[in-house]
Amino acid sequence: xxxxxxxxxxxxxxxxxHKRAAFSIPEGMIYLDGNSLGVLPASAMTRVxxxxxxxxxxxxxxxxHKHGWGELPQKAGDKIARLIGAEAGSVVVTDTISINLFKVxxxxxxxxxxxxxxxxxxxxxxxxxxxxxxxxxxxxDGHELRVVEPEEVYNAITEDVCVxxxxxxxxxxxxxxNMKEITAKAHEKGxxxxxxxxxxxxxVPGQLMDVNADFAIGCTYKYLNGGPxxxxxxxxxxRLQNEILPALVGWWGHAxxxxxxxxxxxxxxxxxxxxxxxxxxxxQALDAALDVWADIEMVDVYAKAQKMCALFVELAEARCGAHxxxxxxxxxFAHRGSHVCLRHTQAYAIMQALIxxxxxxxxxxxxxxxxxxxxxxxxxxxxxxxVEVLRGVLDGGLWDVEEFRERxxxx
Amino acid sequence: xxxxxxxxxxxxxxxxxHKRAAFSIPEGMIYLDGNSLGVLPASAMTRVxxxxxxxxxxxxxxxxHKHGWGELPQKAGDKIARLIGAEAGSVVVTDTISINLFKVxxxxxxxxxxxxxxxxxxxxxxxxxxxxxxxxxxxxDGHELRVVEPEEVYNAITEDVCVxxxxxxxxxxxxxxNMKEITAKAHEKGxxxxxxxxxxxxxVPGQLMDVNADFAIGCTYKYLNGGPxxxxxxxxxxRLQNEILPALVGWWGHAxxxxxxxxxxxxxxxxxxxxxxxxxxxxQALDAALDVWADIEMVDVYAKAQKMCALFVELAEARCGAHxxxxxxxxxFAHRGSHVCLRHTQAYAIMQALIxxxxxxxxxxxxxxxxxxxxxxxxxxxxxxxVEVLRGVLDGGLWDVEEFRERxxxx
Numbered sequence: 001x002x003x004x005x006x007x008x009x010x011x012x013x014x015x016x017x018h019k020r021a022a023f024s025i026p027e028g029m030i031y032l033d034g035n036s037l038g039v040l041p042a043s044a045m046t047r048v049x050x051x052x053x054x055x056x057x058x059x060x061x062x063x064x065h066k067h068g069w070g071e072l073p074q075k076a077g078d079k080i081a082r083l084i085g086a087e088a089g090s091v092v093v094t095d096t097i098s099i100n101l102f103k104v105x106x107x108x109x110x111x112x113x114x115x116x117x118x119x120x121x122x123x124x125x126x127x128x129x130x131x132x133x134x135x136x137x138x139x140x141d142g143h144e145l146r147v148v149e150p151e152e153v154y155n156a157i158t159e160d161v162c163v164x165x166x167x168x169x170x171x172x173x174x175x176x177x178n179m180k181e182i183t184a185k186a187h188e189k190g191x192x193x194x195x196x197x198x199x200x201x202x203x204v205p206g207q208l209m210d211v212n213a214d215f216a217i218g219c220t221y222k223y224l225n226g227g228p229x230x231x232x233x234x235x236x237x238x239r240l241q242n243e244i245l246p247a248l249v250g251w252w253g254h255a256x257x258x259x260x261x262x263x264x265x266x267x268x269x270x271x272x273x274x275x276x277x278x279x280x281x282x283x284q285a286l287d288a289a290l291d292v293w294a295d296i297e298m299v300d301v302y303a304k305a306q307k308m309c310a311l312f313v314e315l316a317e318a319r320c321g322a323h324x325x326x327x328x329x330x331x332x333f334a335h336r337g338s339h340v341c342l343r344h345t346q347a348y349a350i351m352q353a354l355i356x357x358x359x360x361x362x363x364x365x366x367x368x369x370x371x372x373x374x375x376x377x378x379x380x381x382x383x384x385x386x387v388e389v390l391r392g393v394l395d396g397g398l399w400d401v402e403e404f405r406e407r408x409x410x411x
Numbered sequence: 412x413x414x415x416x417x418x419x420x421x422x423x424x425x426x427x428x429h430k431r432a433a434f435s436i437p438e439g440m441i442y443l444d445g446n447s448l449g450v451l452p453a454s455a456m457t458r459v460x461x462x463x464x465x466x467x468x469x470x471x472x473x474x475x476h477k478h479g480w481g482e483l484p485q486k487a488g489d490k491i492a493r494l495i496g497a498e499a500g501s502v503v504v505t506d507t508i509s510i511n512l513f514k515v516x517x518x519x520x521x522x523x524x525x526x527x528x529x530x531x532x533x534x535x536x537x538x539x540x541x542x543x544x545x546x547x548x549x550x551x552d553g554h555e556l557r558v559v560e561p562e563e564v565y566n567a568i569t570e571d572v573c574v575x576x577x578x579x580x581x582x583x584x585x586x587x588x589n590m591k592e593i594t595a596k597a598h599e600k601g602x603x604x605x606x607x608x609x610x611x612x613x614x615v616p617g618q619l620m621d622v623n624a625d626f627a628i629g630c631t632y633k634y635l636n637g638g639p640x641x642x643x644x645x646x647x648x649x650r651l652q653n654e655i656l657p658a659l660v661g662w663w664g665h666a667x668x669x670x671x672x673x674x675x676x677x678x679x680x681x682x683x684x685x686x687x688x689x690x691x692x693x694x695q696a697l698d699a700a701l702d703v704w705a706d707i708e709m710v711d712v713y714a715k716a717q718k719m720c721a722l723f724v725e726l727a728e729a730r731c732g733a734h735x736x737x738x739x740x741x742x743x744f745a746h747r748g749s750h751v752c753l754r755h756t757q758a759y760a761i762m763q764a765l766i767x768x769x770x771x772x773x774x775x776x777x778x779x780x781x782x783x784x785x786x787x788x789x790x791x792x793x794x795x796x797x798v799e800v801l802r803g804v805l806d807g808g809l810w811d812v813e814e815f816r817e818r819x820x821x822x
Binding site: 024026029031033036037039040044045048049051052053055056057058059060061062063069095096097098099102106110122125126127129130131133134135137138139140147219221227228229230231232245246247248249250251253254258259260261262263264275276277278279280281282283285355360362364365 | 435437440442444447448450451455456459460462463464466467468469470471472473474480506507508509510513517521533536537538540541542544545546548549550551558630632638639640641642643656657658659660661662665669670671672673674675686687688689690691692693694696766771773775776
């Protein structure tokens, strides 16, 4: 029987435990929503303060050179590249994930004239499907989005597909697609492929270059802790960077933005995925947040996340199963993302009760409670305590985290 | 003969003079680049600190409701609407100016099938031209960008034009197009019209609804002081909001983003111009910066800017004309924007010297020095002193702002 003491022992032996001190975690809160909005790294707070007070406030326009504002998209991109299995110079931080998808999707569609099908699956995040629908409506030339079930994607990759557009880690079930097999099949059939890494970046080991992916996009406000709505990233395989052109281009993607020429000439490399000026304060917060990852290996992060997910499910089923709580999605912890969805008919009310007791997850309609596990700051004892609070809520009790910790301290 | 004492008297009589205290202006700096990056409002610093420490740091994901993150694009949009002559509910703050141009341009093109010409002029900001070129290249169906000289725009509006896409205030010469006449001509010929207000918003009185404009876009980091790269705005005339659809759509423009439906259903109104999640820290800085404008009438701002521009040109010509400094663009101060471009063969070197002497403007290739006048924090004595420093540089002297002020204090 696994006890709280066992959880404490696991934490004590954890090679990532020192990282928790890099974050500002609210007192008494068990935060299991780092897959939605990561917590504040102390480095980000410091950087934002400097950016506003010194860079904007004192140095103003000269900060573009003096403080390297102009290089932030590439600099932050390089820090992310290592985590997602890409090389330096193949990732840029810019705009939002949906906008970056639009760029690479339009570029991919233009690269495969004659093919009219964009293939995706029903487990994809809805905004990705909307982006494809918006593009197809606009083109009005027979391009269409074909949505199949996740397990049918592999077989649905045929020679009429121009681009396969799927999310590696399902935002609800945490199921992971097999990037290697699907990418290989896409290339075998002459398709291009776009991987959405929204729930993968900072959670699972990167493999973009290993699998020879064409494009990838992802967001930075989840596991990467870039702050609310921090700019997204886009990856283009170096072999394609100078061969593709999005429908959406702008001056920061020009070969010489400050020459103010009338005609667009695309910059070489990943830079052509940039369009306009980025929100520098948010970008600086992200760039500083990424420094926390400098000495981290994703395999270690993933190993801990898998253990935390497995433990959470085991404890929740053992202690809360009688209350009708069930796991949504796979229990194959070796092949899934770092969040867990539990289902319950009263999921919304239960999540509200958990939040009022300072255990933070999120609700996903119609009946899901989603909990994310961020190995840099979540501990095994967080997992143990969260389940205990969940059981307290389900039992109709009034426990909150502080009460619970005090109780533990005296028993 | 206008003296520094006259400038001080004008400042003393200025009805906007109390606003300067709302900004953090570096000691000893004469900042004439508010048309490129506005200075830091104290309110923005306070808001950013609260956003990072309390909202992100403590309240985390619950801030979306608790601190109104979800309403920021509309809330900030409404504050801008008043300044640009639009009504509440017709402006949203989101993404960048180039991306917003892409949205409204694609929507306009789709609304005028059969017409293939996008009309613009050579005075437009290059990124706007790039956006149109990118869209036309992608469509590859005969759509083309036609670029004429600014003074030819009116006559170039013909029935083969689907959309007229021009910038009201020229980023170099400060020439302003006649919005009323050009919009009326566009509508007479059945074209849609997009106004870029990058160098107008916060500088010249808004007239979007007065002239019945279809679309407008603009940025917020210039005269509106939203901070480096702060998100841009987009206006859609209420009569068109539910009739148009951009090629680029995403979940925040969905009628029910959190229903996570597979099919895109556009939200009613201006909301459909939103795509993905916004950079909240930068957005909060902007929202707070806009509060400085709450009791401001644009006619007062513009009147002061016109006087400052006229005075700057008069003083510069009188004192620096012999050194080969000439005005670029119109001297019709009743019909121009709030910046001035001076030409000189050594413009780059002179601007560097000015910056080292803490008079900040910017250089625009090949031979322009650009100075922006922001009536909320620039004073008439700033104008007088800046010209004096410019003269000092041109005379080959070593004056800087501090020395100059000290000298004045003792003479």
